Structures are given as structure tokens and as C-alpha cells.
Amino acid sequence: MPFSAYLDSVRQDCRQLVEELGHGFDYVSVLGTDVREAIYRADRKSSAAQDGAGECGFVIKMHDGRSFYEYSCDDISGDKKKLASKITAAVATDASLGDRRICTAAVKDEPMQRDFVRENDFSSYTDEQLLDVCKDVSAELLAKSDKVLNALAMIRPYTVSKLFVSKNRELSQYYGWVNGYAVVIYNDGKLVQARRIEGAGNIAEVIEKVKAGLDGVVDLASHLTKAQPIKPGVYDVITDSSITGLIAHEAFGHGVEMDQFVKDRAMAKNCVGQYVASPITNMHDGAAATHSVASYFFDDDGVPAHDTQIIKNGVLVAGLSDLASATQLGTEPTGNGRRDSYKRKAYSRMTNTFFSPGKDKLEDMIASVKHGYMLFETNNGMEDPKNWQIQCTAEYGIEIVDGKLTENYVSPVVMSGSVPELLKSISMISDSFEVHGSGFCGKGYKEWVRVSDGGPNLKVRVKLG
Amino acid sequence: MKNVKKLLDSAKNISGYRISGKATESYELFFVHKKLETVRSTDTDSVTVTVYVEHDGRVGDSSFSVYGSMTDDEITEKIETARKRALLVNNEPYALTEGGVLDEKLPTDLDGYDNAKLGSLIADAVFAADNVPGGSINALEIFIYRDTVHVVNSRGVDKKQTTHRVMIEAIPTFTDEKQSVELYEDYRFTKFEPEKLTAEIAEKMREVRDRAAAVKPEGGMTVNVLLRPHEISSLMGELSRDLGYGAAYSHANLHKAGDDLQQDCRGDRITFTMKGIIEGSESSAYFDEDGTSLKDTVLIKDGVVVGSFGSSRFGQYLGVAEPSGELKCGRLEPGTLTDEETEAEPYLDVVSMSGLQLDLYNDYIGGEIRLAYLHEGGKVTPVTGITMSAKLSEALASVRLSRKTDVSGRYEGPVRLLMKGVSVL
Numbered sequence: 001m002p003f004s005a006y007l008d009s010v011r012q013d014c015r016q017l018v019e020e021l022g023h024g025f026d027y028v029s030v031l032g033t034d035v036r037e038a039i040y041r042a043d044r045k046s047s048a049a050q051d052g053a054g055e056c057g058f059v060i061k062m063h064d065g066r067s068f069y070e071y072s073c074d075d076i077s078g079d080k081k082k083l084a085s086k087i088t089a090a091v092a093t094d095a096s097l098g099d100r101r102i103c104t105a106a107v108k109d110e111p112m113q114r115d116f117v118r119e120n121d122f123s124s125y126t127d128e129q130l131l132d133v134c135k136d137v138s139a140e141l142l143a144k145s146d147k148v149l150n151a152l153a154m155i156r157p158y159t160v161s162k163l164f165v166s167k168n169r170e171l172s173q174y175y176g177w178v179n180g181y182a183v184v185i186y187n188d189g190k191l192v193q194a195r196r197i198e199g200a201g202n203i204a205e206v207i208e209k210v211k212a213g214l215d216g217v218v219d220l221a222s223h224l225t226k227a228q229p230i231k232p233g234v235y236d237v238i239t240d241s242s243i244t245g246l247i248a249h250e251a252f253g254h255g256v257e258m259d260q261f262v263k264d265r266a267m268a269k270n271c272v273g274q275y276v277a278s279p280i281t282n283m284h285d286g287a288a289a290t291h292s293v294a295s296y297f298f299d300d301d302g303v304p305a306h307d308t309q310i311i312k313n314g315v316l317v318a319g320l321s322d323l324a325s326a327t328q329l330g331t332e333p334t335g336n337g338r339r340d341s342y343k344r345k346a347y348s349r350m351t352n353t354f355f356s357p358g359k360d361k362l363e364d365m366i367a368s369v370k371h372g373y374m375l376f377e378t379n380n381g382m383e384d385p386k387n388w389q390i391q392c393t394a395e396y397g398i399e400i401v402d403g404k405l406t407e408n409y410v411s412p413v414v415m416s417g418s419v420p421e422l423l424k425s426i427s428m429i430s431d432s433f434e435v436h437g438s439g440f441c442g443k444g445y446k447e448w449v450r451v452s453d454g455g456p457n458l459k460v461r462v463k464l465g
Numbered sequence: 466m467k468n469v470k471k472l473l474d475s476a477k478n479i480s481g482y483r484i485s486g487k488a489t490e491s492y493e494l495f496f497v498h499k500k501l502e503t504v505r506s507t508d509t510d511s512v513t514v515t516v517y518v519e520h521d522g523r524v525g526d527s528s529f530s531v532y533g534s535m536t537d538d539e540i541t542e543k544i545e546t547a548r549k550r551a552l553l554v555n556n557e558p559y560a561l562t563e564g565g566v567l568d569e570k571l572p573t574d575l576d577g578y579d580n581a582k583l584g585s586l587i588a589d590a591v592f593a594a595d596n597v598p599g600g601s602i603n604a605l606e607i608f609i610y611r612d613t614v615h616v617v618n619s620r621g622v623d624k625k626q627t628t629h630r631v632m633i634e635a636i637p638t639f640t641d642e643k644q645s646v647e648l649y650e651d652y653r654f655t656k657f658e659p660e661k662l663t664a665e666i667a668e669k670m671r672e673v674r675d676r677a678a679a680v681k682p683e684g685g686m687t688v689n690v691l692l693r694p695h696e697i698s699s700l701m702g703e704l705s706r707d708l709g710y711g712a713a714y715s716h717a718n719l720h721k722a723g724d725d726l727q728q729d730c731r732g733d734r735i736t737f738t739m740k741g742i743i744e745g746s747e748s749s750a751y752f753d754e755d756g757t758s759l760k761d762t763v764l765i766k767d768g769v770v771v772g773s774f775g776s777s778r779f780g781q782y783l784g785v786a787e788p789s790g791e792l793k794c795g796r797l798e799p800g801t802l803t804d805e806e807t808e809a810e811p812y813l814d815v816v817s818m819s820g821l822q823l824d825l826y827n828d829y830i831g832g833e834i835r836l837a838y839l840h841e842g843g844k845v846t847p848v849t850g851i852t853m854s855a856k857l858s859e860a861l862a863s864v865r866l867s868r869k870t871d872v873s874g875r876y877e878g879p880v881r882l883l884m885k886g887v888s889v890l
Contacts, residue, residue, distance in 0.1 A: 006534050043715060045557065049527055049550040050515075056532035057509060072507035074533035090506035093494075094585035102500040131553050149716040185717050192826050193717065229829060232685065232854055232890040263497050263604040265636060265647060324503065343509050345495065382819035384835065386638070386647040387676075389850065391819035391833035412824045416833040416852045444634060444649060465831055465852040465890055 002117060003174040004034035004161035006056065013076050014165035017060065020084040022167060025062040025069070027107040029166040030076070031300055032058050033342045037158035040127070042134035044142060044150045049131045052156060057342040060087060061301070061323075067101040068324050072343045104327045111168040112304075116297035118175040121202040122157050130155050133207055137182060137214065144218045147188045153210070154181040157203055164302035173297040177450070179438050180206040182214060186221035194221035199293055199437035199452070220396075227396060227411035232465040236372035237415070238365050238400070238457055241434040245453030246378045246392045247460075248283055248353045249441065251419045252276070253453070254383035256285075256310055257336070257348040257443075258321035262328045266385040271316050277423035279314040282356035283455075287335055292452035293437035294351035301337035301346055308334050322348045340447045347443055355455035358429025365428045365459045367403035373464065374398050374405060375413055378439070388419035397464070417463045430457035469514060469531055469540060470617055476544050479551075480524070481517040481561050481619040485754050486510065488613045492580035496605040499592055516544060517561065517619075518551035525554030559781040560620075562757045567624040571742070571749050573655040575629040580609050583631075583657065590659035591635055594666035597674055602666070603647065604636040614750075622756035630655050630747035635666060637673040646676045648817050648836065653747045653874055672816050676836045679849035685890040688839075689812040690853055691883050696821045698876035700830070701737055701795050703823040708764050710775030714782050719825050720770050726861055727768035732885070733800030733866045734767040739774045739792035740877075748793040748875035757790035768861075797878030800866025807865075807883060811841040813848070823857065830857045830884075853889045860884040 014030040021028040037052030058076050062069040069091040076083060093101075134153040141151030157178035164171040183195040196217045198209035239247065252268075260266035268276070277283075287296045287305035298304050301323035308318050321329070322337030325348050338349035366374065377395035384390065392415045399408035435454035442448050473482045493505035512531040517524060527550035529543045570576075575583065587607050595602045608631065615625045631654055638647040650669050652662065692700070704726070712718040720726065727734060741759030742749040752758050757777045764772045773783075780788025819833040831854035839846045863885035871880050 010534075045714070047554050047556065049553050050547070051527075051529040054530050056530075056534060067501055068503040070503065070505040072505070072509055074509055087506075090492075090508070091504045092581060093501065093504055094581040096585050097494075097501055097588070100499065100501050102497060102502050127550050128553055152715075185715070190826070191719055227827065229827065229854070229856070232852065232888055262502075263636070264638070264645065265603055267645075328497070328502075343489070343507050345493070345503060345505055380820070380822075382833075384819065386645065387835070387849075389819070389833060389835060391822075391852075393822055411827050412822065412829055414822050414831055414833070414852065414854065416819070418850070445651065446634075463852060463890065465854040465888075 002159070003115070003172055007032045007034050007161055007163040007172070010076065011163065011165065014163065016080045017076055017083060018165055018167055020080040021060065021062060021087065024088055026065050027063040027109060029061045029164065029302055030058055031342065032163040034161040035158065037156060039154065039156050040130040040134050041152065041154040042131065042138045043152040044138065047131060047135065049127050052158065055341045059339070059342045063107045065106065066103050070345060102328065105330065107323065107327055109166050109168045113170050116173040118201070120176040121204055122159065122176055125203055137210060141182060141184050141214055141218065147186050148184050148218065149187050150185040152181065152183040155203065155206065160296070164298060166302060169302055171298050171302055175296060177201060177293045177437065178203050178206045180210040182210050182217050184217055184221050186225065188222065188225040190225045192221055192224040194224055197438040201291060223409045224396060224411055227409040230397065230410040230413055230464055234461065234463050236369045237460050237462050237464070238369065238374040239460065240374065240376045240457065241432070241454045242378045242436050243375045243392070243394050244355055244455040244458050245353065245436055246381050247422065247458070248355050248455060249350060249451070249453040250381035250383050250392050251390045251422055252283065252310065253285060253350045253353045255385035255388065255419070256319035257350070258319040258329060259325040259348040260385050261319060262325045267388050268316060268319065268385065274316060275314045276316045276420060277311050277314045278426040280358055280429055281311055281314050281423060281426050282309065283311040283354070284309050284356065285320055285350050285353040287351040290352050290354065290435055292352045292435050293450045294452055299335045299337040300339045301333060303333045303335045303337060306335040320348050320350065322346050338449045340449060344447060347447060349443065349449050350441060350451050352435060352452040354435055354453055355429070355458065357431050357433045357456040360428040360430050362430045362432065362457050365430060365457060366400055366405060368428065368459065369400040369403060372400045373410065373413070374400055375415070379412060389416070390419055390422065391416045414465050415462050416465065422460055422462050425461040426458050428459035432456050468537065469512060472537060472540050472544060473514065478518070479516050479548050480519040483515045483561065483616065483618040483755065484512060486512040486615040490611045492584055492609045494584045494588060494607040496588065498601065498603055514547070516547040516551055518548055519558070520552055521555065523555040524558045525551035525556065527551040527554065557782055559778045561618050562620065562622055562755045562777050564621040565624055565756065565758060567626070567751060569751055570627045571655065572744060573629040575631065575655065575657060583609055586659065587631065587633060590662045591633065591666050593663045594670055597670040599641055600637065600639050600670045600674060602635055603638040606634040608632045616752065616754065616756035618756055624752050624756050626751050628747065631657065637666065637669040639673045639677045641677055644677060646673060648673045648676060655745060655747055672836060675847040676849060679836055679847035681850035682839065682848050685888065687886055687888055689810055689883055689885050690887040691807065691812055691814045691881050693815065694871060694873035694876055694880055696815065696818060697797065697878065697882045698874055699821040700823060701797055701876065703825060705737065705739060705764055705795060707825055708770060708773045710773055710779035710783050710785065710788070713773060714779050722770050722772070724770045725768055726765060726770065729862050730768055731862060732864045733802070735765050735864065736763070736767060736798040737765040738763045738796045739789065740794045740796050741792060743794040743796065743872055743875070743877045745872045746794050746875050746877070750793060753791040757788060759790040759792055760787065762789040762792065794875045794877070797866070799868045799870050799879050802865040802867045802881065802883055808840065812883070813889060814838040814840060825857065828857050830855050830860050851889050853887050855884060855887045860887070
């Protein structure tokens with residue numbers, strides 16, 4: 001049984017704590033988490049085999065008919081009456097805030113009992129085998145050119161066990177994901193880094209993908225040493241699936257996180273039912289929308305995973321919500337309540353976010369560009385859901401002249417501008433589709449969660465600098 | 466931690482260990498508009514153990530987490546797994562930090578407050594600035610933390626430091642009949658000064674009002690750009706990361722001692738020091754996660770790289786006699802820029818960016834500007850929807866630094882940095 005034996009052993013403690021706190025609160029839930037990560041890495045001079053960032057603890061969520069309360073702790077064993085008193089005292093507010101609390105509807109707690117498991121191949125690999133893979137990959141990259149100063153290979157499998165208990169609901173889930181990395185530091189008169197990051201539900205698949213891309217990493221590094229800065233301007237742009245995902249995530253995904261609707265922090269709140277993108281555009285988010293890094297079975301509020309269509313034929317049709325925001329808005333939560341860890345608050349968060357494929361062929365899209373760029377590989381992005389401005393940075397771009405990709409690389413490339421202008425400029429969408437499950441997303445500048453994003457190639461017109 | 470230490474002391478065939486614990490108590494308030502949506506409290510403890518094994522003339526290490534739920538048998542099993550993993554790892558030998566006992570509090574005036582009362586007072590100080598017609602603070606998050614970091618190792622280190630700090634995130638918003646706009650702001654402090662907090666939020670309320678009136682300039686321009694502490698801190702953080710021992714050891718560093726970062730300098734020469742403690746900074750610390758006492762280190766002196774910094778391990782690899790430890794804070798020395806000089810030419814005073822984009826490898830500095838004031842011919846125009854980009858090397862060569870300094874997060878230094886001749890579109 002891969003599900004955490006520890007969490008399995010505290011089910012009764014969770015039930016008892018829910019019951020005890022239920023004397024003072026209308027709604028009580030306990031989320032137990034046991035997340036384990038291992039890191040195997042090797043470069044030219046060093047190596048590592050160790051545990052990575054994990055967590056094991058509890059967050060208790062309560063609602064008293066008005067506000068929400070949460071308490072995070074490491075242990076819920078022992079006298080539940082004492083613990084409940086401690087929790088209640090810990091979330092008490094100063095008297096001056098008593099009349100400043102929100103007033104929301106009661107939290108729904110519909111019955112559900114399920115145990116979810118997604119199997120993986122993690123236990124079929126030993127520490128030694130995985131470290132050897134990293135050492136071999138690093139050595140292979142170093143051997144490809146004497147211009148490779150260093151080469152890092154890394155494999156990071158992690159597993160998630162979560163237990164959710166409320167008065168009427170008891171859910172458990174176990175799933176895993178693994179990321180593989182190949183990074184080279186390369187000097188050919190100019191020092192650069194190039195990387196390839198892969199993700200999958202099984203280690204075997206990740207190893208295969210990383211190994212298949214080693215020539216590409218060194219070749220990219222070689223091109224990046226010759227990359228020039230881009231001349232700022234507005235260009236026709238073809239995105240690779242990573243940049244498509246970055247646009248989906250930063251340009252629109254954050255803007256439909258419905259806790260921002262509650263705070264009047266998202267322009268999208270007033271645009272439901274309106275055209276926000278080109279009519280050929282469709283966009284989804286959901287833990288159940290595809291299989292990637294954020295494909296859980298239920299969220300951190302105990303709400304089952306969804307597949308939410310956000311944009312349908314260019315029209316904004318739905319947003320993403322956690323329990324607290326849905327309760328305040330009077331809508332149904334969409335299974336997007338996520339926490340950085342059990343120590344942090346749940347917010348409305350994206351999961352796997354992507355544009356749906358279209359009908360165009362990539363070669364036709366490139367051929368349609370007189371002068372522009374094809375952009376590759378996400379570096380970072382920043383949302384601005386209130387004002388619908390975006391900033392997305394691609395690792396590099398390749399110039400397109402007269403419908404053909406050239407050997408002219410530019411790096412870095414910052415794409416910025418107005419979200420509606422960008423989305424309405426989408427004129428072609430390829431029939432390919434890839435989601436990248438190696439990203440982390442912050443809300444503002446904190447609250448990091450694992451996300452994937454991607455989709456097909458897009459043709460857009462946007463400002464590059 | 467005592468129990469973990471006992472189990473490690475009795476473990477066989479390990480050469481050493483380090484136990485790194487962090488206990489955090491927090492009290493958190495989340496406001497939607499001016500209404501309290503959520504109250505949170507946390508009481509958590511995280512412990513990470515690293516086991517070291519010397520073998521074959523090399524040293525291997527492996528880390529694992531210890532959770533409150535673990536039994537002694539489970540911890541013993543984790544130690545054995547880590548020992549076996551460490552045997553697979555063949556790193557260059559290095560010595561663990563030796564000796565030192567400490568139990569100190571970082572400077573703060575927050576200890577005298579009850580958490581619930583302090584949370585309420587902070588909320589009052591923030592909302593006191595919510596008096597601009599058309600303005601509002603649409604969201605406010607208040608985090609009051611007390612962190613106790615405790616590092617123990619097998620060579621006699623037993624150091625503890627406690628930080629009492631506040632982080633708040635406020636969203637000043639302005640709405641008129643045409644639109645609604647916002648700015649994002651976070652504040653971090655260890656000393657509660659309500660009047661200062663209200664004044665800072667009030668300034669942001671005025672700026673967000675100006676964002677609503679901001680226009681996108683016609684066409685592109687080449688103009689002097691004035692950056693504020695948040696962006697200056699990002700710039701210095703990027704330059705200092707390149708000067709870490711780890712970057713040099715892995716051949717990822719671009720610069721080394723003796724390199725002049727401001728060739729053909731036409732501005733103020735940069736002098737930057739990584740520091741253990743900056744008064745008022747929540748990132749201040751006496752020691753790092755190895756228990757190494759932090760030693761202030763000058764990285765850049767008059768524009769020339771003169772030092773590097775980092776952990777004891779990578780310092781030893783590079784032959785550094787007394788490694789600095791993993792310093793977090795940095796001080797940039799003030800310059801000579803005066804208001805008169807700033808005003809002498811048109812300039813863009815950047816209030817808010819999506820995030821300063823820096824790429825040392827590609828010699829790039831830029832980013833999307835959410836709000837700036839364009840000062841031109843005695844006229845001040847709020848502008849938005851523009852992006853700046855420049856060669857970092859050229860920006861550094863022309864950089865001017867203000868005389869006035871302040872503390873912002875982990876940065877202490879000039880409150881304004883002027884870059885000349887930046888391309889803005």
C-alpha cells in the first residue's frame with residue numbers, strides 16, 4: 001500500500017478532532033499531508049543522494065458561520081479536548097476585529113468516502129541506480145565537447161499522500177511525479193547555460209526523455225553563445241508549447257483565480273460571457289484535465305479534481321476557485337484550493353493549464369511569418385490580473401525571415417503587453433499538444449505550488465524586448 | 466532535537482552529522498477589502514539531519530527530514546538509509562564547522578506585543594491610509610512570525626537564533642468610472658512603527674491613483690531611468706549570486722576577483738558588502754545553516770570584484786581561509802546623485818515593475834513597467850504599458866546612486882539608482 005502508513009494510522013485522531021472542534025464551529029476539516037521527495041544529482045565534481053523538500057503535518061480548517069480559521073501543526077495525537085481548546089485560543093482575534101469579520105454562507109460538506117491511488121515505478125529503482133544514471137548523463141554531456149565546462153544531471157521523484165477528514169467526508173490520495181534535468185555550462189567565448197527539464201509519472205519515462213535530449217542541450221548551448229539581444233519591437237511570434245503554456249498561465253490563468261474575484265483584483269470578474277480571446281481559442285485548467293505534475297484527485301479543501309474550461313471559442317466561461325472564495329461568491333468550488341504546504345493558507349490556484357490544440361500545421365504557421373521570431377522555453381513570468389498586463393520571459397528565440405527559421409538566435413526575450421490584445425491576436429493554432437510538468441507557480445511573490453502548463457503552438461503578435 | 470542527537474551520537478560508521486531545526490509560530494490575518502476573511506495560526510517544527518561519511522579519501526553526505534510523528538526506530542532507519550546514500554556520494558573532503566555555542570535574539574521590538582493585538586494594530590495602521598477618494602485597499606495579509614533556528618553538529622556547534630518579524634502584503638487599488646487599477650506592495654519589518662507604515666501605504670495610495678491616470682507614451686524613447694530599492698536589491702542580488710563560492714566551484718560564475726564591472730565608468734563606483742545583520746531587516750542572522758558564524762564580506766569595491774562569499778564547504782574547496790558563511794543581506798554604499806542632477810535631463814522614475822529581468826550571461830537588464838513618472842521639461846506624466854531594456858554592462862558604467870539610503874527587505878543602500886540612456890518602448 002503506497003499511501004502513507006502514518007496518515008493511515010491517524011484517521012481516528014482526525015475524526016475525533018473534527019468532532020471535538022465541531023462543538024464550537026459549524027464546519028471543521030482536517031487535512032493531513034505526507035509528501036516525500038528524493039534528489040539524485042551529479043555534476044563534474046560533486047554528487048548527492050538525499051531527501052528533498054518534504055512535509056508531514058496537519059492543517060485544521062474551521063468556519064463559524066462568518067469567517068474562516070486555520071491552524072497548522074505537526075501532530076494531532078493526544079487529548080483532543082485539550083488540542084481543540086489550544087486551537088480555538090490560537091485563532092482568537094483581538095476584540096477590536098470582532099465586528100470586522102466577513103459573513104458568508106454555510107460551508108457545504110456533502111458525503112464522500114474514497115481512497116485514490118495512482119501507481120508508479122519509483123520503488124523499482126535503488127538509490128545507486130538513480131545516482132548512476134545521473135553520473136552517466138553528466139559524463140556523457142561533458143564528453144560531447146571540451147567547451148562544456150560543467151554538466152549537471154538530476155532526478156527528483158516525489159510522492160504525495162494526503163488525508164482529508166470532515167464530518168461527512170473522508171478522502172485519501174496517493175500519487176507521484178518525477179522530474180529529470182540536464183544542464184550544461186558552456187563557454188565558447190561567451191559563457192552560457194542551457195537546460196532540458198522533463199517530467200512524467202514514472203522514472204523510466206523521465207530517464208528516456210532526458211537521455212534523448214542530450215545532443216539538443218549541447219547544440220542549444222552552442223547556439224546561445226552566439227545569441228544577440230533582440231531589437232525591441234512588435235513582431236509576429238510563433239510560440240513553442242512551453243511559451244504557449246506561459247501565456248496561458250500568466251496572461252490569463254492568474255486572472256481567473258476566483259479569490260481575486262472576491263477581492264475585486266481581477267478584471268476577468270467583469271468579463272464572464274465576453275470575448276477575451278480570438279474565436280479559435282480554447283483554454284482549460286484542472287487537476288483532472290490532463291495527467292501532469294498537478295494531477296491530484298482532490299484539492300487541499302477536499303474538493304474533487306475538475307476539468308474546467310476557462311475559454312470556449314474565445315469567450316470567458318469560467319474561473320477557478322477554492323472553498324473560501326466559492327463560499328463567498330456563492331458558486332461551486334472547482335477543486336483548485338491549493339497550499340504551498342500544510343503550514344500555509346489555501347488559495348485559488350492553477351493546476352494543469354493549457355490552450356487546446358487547433359488545426360494548423362506548425363510548418364504553415366512558420367511559413368506565414370514574413371519577419372518575426374519563434375520563442376522557446378519558459379524562463380519566468382509575472383501576472384497582473386487586475387490590469388491585464390503581462391511579462392513573460394523566454395530563454396531564447398529564433399528569427400524567422402520570409403517564412404523560414406534562420407540560425408539567428410536572440411536571448412533573453414521579454415514578451416510584454418496587454419492580455420486582451422495578445423489573446424485576440426492569436427491567428428493560428430497548431431494541431432500539436434504538449435504540457436510541461438516541471439514548473440512552480442507563486443501567487444504574487446510567495447505560496448509556491450507545482451503546476452504544469454502548455455498546449456499547441458500559437459501565432460500571435462506581441463511586443464518583444 | 467535532543468532525541469535525534471542522542472540517536473546520531475550512537476550511530477555507527479558515520480563520520481559526523483548536522484541537525485538543523487526551525488520552529489515557527491505564526492499569527493496571520495487575511496482581509497478582503499476591510500473585512501476579516503481568515504485567521505490563521507501555526508505551530509510547526511521542521512528538522513533536517515545531514516549525515517556525513519568519510520570513505521575512499523572522499524566524503525559523502527545525505528540529508529533527511531525528521532517529523533514529529535517519527536518514532537526512534539523510524540529515525541534510526543532514516544539515519545542508516547542516509548549513511549548508505551552517503552557512501553554512494555564522492556565529494557571532495559571538507560570539514561564541518563567547528564564549535565561555538567550561541568543563543569541570541571535578532572534585534573526586534575515586537576516581543577512586547579500580544580500577537581492578536583499586534584495584528585489588529587497593524588491592520589489599523591494600514592487601513593488608516595485608506596482615505597484617498599476612489600481608493601481602497603482591496604486585500605491585506607498580515608503575517609507575524611517568530612522563528613527559532615537551531616543548528617547542532619558533531620563538532621560542537623550548538624547555536625540558536627530567534628527572529629520576530631512581520632510581513633504584510635497590501636493591494637492599494639483605485640477605481641474611477643473608466644477603470645480600476647492596483648499596485649502590489651509588501652513590507653517586512655522587525656520594528657513596528659505605525660506612523661511610518663501608514664505613510665508608506667498612503668504614498669502607494671497616491672501612486673495607484675496616478676496609475677489610473679497613467680498613459681502609454683507614443684512611440685519609443687531613450688531616457689534616463691531611476692530605480693527604487695526593490696529593483697536595486699534585485700540587481701545587487703543577481704550580481705552577488707555570481708560571486709558565490711558555489712558558482713565559482715561549478716564554473717557557473719561570470720566574474721572573478723579583479724574584474725571591473727564598471728569599465729569606462731562615467732558614474733558612481735559601486736561598493737557592495739554582503740552582511741550578516743542589517744538593522745531592521747528580517748533576513749539578518751548570526752550564523753548560517755551549517756552553524757558558520759557570518760562574516761561581513763566586501764564583494765565589489767569601487768566597481769571591481771574583490772571578494773566572494775558562501776558556505777563553509779565551497780569556501781574550503783576554493784581555499785578560502787575563513788569562509789564567510791551564507792550571507793543573506795547586502796549593503797550598497799551611497800553615491801553622489803543629487804536631485805538637481807536627476808532633474809537636469811528627462812528621466813523615468815520607475816515606481817512599479819512586473820519584475821526586473823536580469824541576465825548576466827546575455828548582458829541584459831529590462832522588464833515591463835507598470836507605473837513610472839516621466840519627468841520632462843518640468844512636467845511630470847504618469848506612464849504605463851512600457852518596457853525598458855538595456856545592456857547591463859552599459860547601465861553599470863553609467864550608474865548613479867543617491868546619497869540617501871534606507872533598508873528594504875535584505876537590502877540597505879541608496880533609495881534611488883539612475884541608469885542613463887535606457888531604451889523604452
